[in-house]
Amino acid sequence: MHIKIYQINSERDPGRAKFMGLNSIKDIDPASYDEVFSGDVDCKNLEDVFTMLNTRGHPLHRGHSLSVSDVMLTEDGAYFCDTIGFKDIDFDESKAHKPDELLKIVYVEPNRPPFVSEVGDDLKSLQRAVMGLIEPIYLGDGTILVGNEEAKLMGMEGNRRVGDSIIAGPFFIVGEDGEDFRSLTDEETQRYMERFAQPEQISQREVQKDMGFSMHFF
Secondary structure (H helix, E strand, O other): EEEEEEEOOOOHOOOOOOOOHHHHHHOOOHOOOOOOOEEOOOOOOOOHHHHHHOOOOOOOOOOOOOOOOEEEEEOOOEEEEEOOOOOEOOOOOHOEEEOEEEEEEEOOOOOOOOOOEEEOOOOHHHHHOOOOOOOEEEEEOOOOEEOOOOOOOOOOOOOEEEOEEEOOEEEEEEEEOOEEEOOOOHHHHHHHHHOOOOOOOHHHHHHHOOOOOOOOOO
């Protein structure tokens, strides 16, 4: 299920609509909202998304837990998170905001197809995306695979085979810009969406056997 989440920015909320129910808001102003998540989630409906974001969360979610006045976009339309349930609304997402410092990435989770998303370029956001200490692995084509340095020690699931090694836990592909990261180009995005399109079945025994092996890339 592909979704986008929008939350009101208090600095652009003159009507103090944040956390107010739909009956208390005269007009929903998309310009007061920030995009805080865009990507695929393992959910079947809006209620599943609400439960996920208010229990375990998502590594790429940049906002607070899903609350009243938030807006969720799906392939079927826009929905307002009300005091009880979700209400169908009109919402022009082109008027909403998102931070300039976001990096376009391909995000890859174990047992799931990849998806295109964005992550903050600060260390805290990068670490949250991989659920721990980051380990950048330079792929030699101007891109970097960023994974969790301790994924195998933490017992994370095997994700994908890369060269002769197994990557465990969630990882993402980002562009290389000297010592910094940059957003992926459209060509790089397409290439890695195709490269990791198929989830791989990797046993925990395989993951443990791979610990300590050297990386050899394709």
